[in-house]
Amino acid sequence: MxxxxxxxxxxxxxxxxxxxxxxxxxxxxxxxxxxxxxxxxxxxxxxxxxxxxxxxxxxxxxxxxxxxxxxxxxxxxxxxxxxxxxxxxxxxxxxxxxxxxxxxxxxxxxxxxxxxxxxxxxxxxxxxxxxxxxxxxxxxxxxxxxxxxxxxxxxxxxxxxxxxxxxxxxxPSEDEDVEKTEEEVDLSPLQLAIVGRPNAGKSTLINRLIGSDRLITGPEAGITRDSIAIDWSWQGRPVRLVDTAGLRKKARVVDKMERLSVMDTFRTIDYAEVVVLLLDATQGLEGQDLRIADRVLEEGRSLIIAINKWDMVESPSAFLQAIRQGLDDGLAQVKGVPLITISALTGRGIDPLLKAAFETRKAWSRRVSTGQLNRWLIRAIAHHSPPAPGGKRIKLRYLTQIKTRPPTFVLFGTRVDQLPTSYERYLINSLRSDLGFGSVPIRLHFRAPDNPFD
Missing domain, CATH: 3.40.50.300 (P-loop containing nucleotide triphosphate hydrolases)
Structure with a gap:
């Protein structure tokens, strides 16, 4: 052996x-x-x-x-x-x-x-x-x-x-290996965390999903303290749901138990595959919601926004447009995060939410071959060339994906330290739109060859 x-x-x-x-x-x-x-x-x-x-x-x-x-x-x-x-x-x-x-x-x-x-x-x-x-x-x-x-x-x-x-x-052969790995990802339990401010309806949503009053709910804020994991399945596909404690503004968290609950929620975010940020439609989009969303994206997790209590909204079209605009303005690093309207009380929007979660995980786990990446890079540069600060060209030579979950890439070239942030955003947005990564967070690192004379 x-x-x-x-x-x-x-x-x-x-x-x-x-x-x-x-x-x-x-x-x-x-x-x-x-x-x-x-x-x-x-x-x-x-x-x-x-x-x-x-x-x-x-x-x-x-x-x-x-x-x-x-x-x-x-x-x-x-x-x-x-x-x-x-x-x-x-x-x-x-x-x-x-x-x-x-x-x-x-x-x-x-x-x-x-x-x-x-x-x-x-x-x-x-x-x-x-x-x-x-x-x-x-x-x-x-x-x-x-x-x-x-x-x-x-x-x-x-x-x-x-x-x-x-x-x-x-x-199996190399091609079958890839298919088997993708199938394994698709059939493995979806690690789905539900986060949000206190009283947004997180526990009610999970109870609705699993069809039983597994979690304590009520009008009081802060009922949930520990992150509770529940194994479940949706249309025959395994899901591990994790309920979390509500996240208030940092300045308001003074109690030791709440601090521990917040740390537990952050750990849940770190190890989730997809995070659903639950908004309360009766309160709208607040700064704390954007801070939570930013934390999820900074950790490289897939993000979905679900607006709960949608049955209580009086002007749905205008309200939805305002929420989308607020998200686009507040989450500049990622555009087009899936936005699902639901009612945890009645079950409205549950299937679209789960469908979006599985599709988002698939994009988050996607790997693109080096050949395809570099063919894309040639097209991206031809469409919009890098700037030439001080009259000296920035040359982008080679792109490779070094990991998935989140998709992470390294772009090699000369003078890449002078590449403006706007061009980096162009490359990342083009990667998303052209290669099927959707709104998942993407990491793009730049590397220049070592200079032996430094």
Whole structure:
């Protein structure tokens, strides 16, 4: 049986990854570094592909006679004996000198290496993911050992190194792989969070969706304190609904329990796939609604706006137009966010809301080939060329998508640091409209080649 060694500096999530792969809490996990000392092995089964996985101590540069030094000897032995190494980095902290030292050692060793950028959930890991390209092992894999995000990608990366021709022979072709992955995304439970100001009707909406009074509701604001997850299905498609505490203006949150509830809601947003921001039609669009929406988009989550209590609106057409205008003005970074009118009390608009949620997740999870992206880039530049500050042209050379959920791209070129924000908006808006990303948040990073004479 092939073996896979997990290596990395202390406290990057190696033991959490080990537990994830073996399917049980075999390795101790703690915030303190240095919990793992000896090698720990276990049998893993990743989407039907079996292998032996080895957890190792945090790689440290210490005297070989010291305890950390002896731990490092064990780590080195595990990597030398394995078929492939999973080099785990903490994407939220970025690349450290110790990460670079481990990379140099692995290159000398000559073992196949897959870089796993752990803790990539939410927005905080994007910079570290990009930095990981500099380690020299190709495209890093965004991952969350804590939440299991990136499992399919890890399977695809490990498969060429796992022994057993029968296992490999049974796998689909490359085109079928893409179809299977897309189908897997579509059929996996939709992580759907309902957020909004207090008393917008979040709990009432979830009760209406599931068809029972599962959650406490009432006229009092702030009934919900914890984020409550409920497994459900819509038209045979699995959904995990999460009710959350109402979000008031920050200045009004002084009670400790409410602060904890707010933090819990923010965590729910971070790990959701689609977030429904519920507005109260009797109160209209307020600044706090825009702040919540901005938080969702900043975290890279898909956003849908639902206007509740629509049956109480007296002039629907004018009201809807005013809400849309307010959203376009207040959310300049994303235009055309889906806007659904509903009534949590009567069930009006429920099916359009769920349909929009699944369609939005599909766009949020979409990956475009590098060839298609660069053909699009040529057309976009031909339609609207980059400016030439000081008479010197800005050259945009190459575009690639480095992750999905949210769609994230890196555009390489010269003098890209002088590219105006207006042109960046043009590129992002064109990506959305031309390549089918709709209103989901898009990340576009610019990179210039290193100058060896700097």
């Amino acid at each position: 092939s073996s896979v060694a997990i290596i990395g500096r202390p406290n990057v999530g190696k033991s959490t990854l080990f537990n994830r792969l073996v399917g049980k809490r075999l390795a101790l996990v703690d915030d303190r570094p240095g919990v793992t000392r000896d090698r720990r092995e276990g049998d893993a089964d990743l989407i039907g592909m079996p292998f032996r996985v080895i957890d190792t101590a945090g790689f440290e540069d210490e005297d070989p006679d010291s305890l950390p030094g002896r731990m490092r000897v064990q780590t080195e032995a595990a990597v030398k004996e394995c078929d492939v190494a999973l080099f785990v980095i903490d994407a939220r902290q970025g690349i450290t000198p110790l990460d670079e030292e481990i990379a140099r050692w692995l290159r000398v060793l000559g073992k196949p290496v897959i870089v796993l950028a752990n803790k990539c959930e939410g927005k905080g890991g994007e910079a570290g993911l990009l930095e990981a390209y500099a380690l020299g092992f190709g495209e890093p894999l965004p991952f969350s050992a804590e939440h299991g995000e990136g499992i399919v990608g890890l399977f695809q990366e490990l498969r060429p190194f796992i022994e057993g021709s029968a296992v490999v022979a049974e796998q």
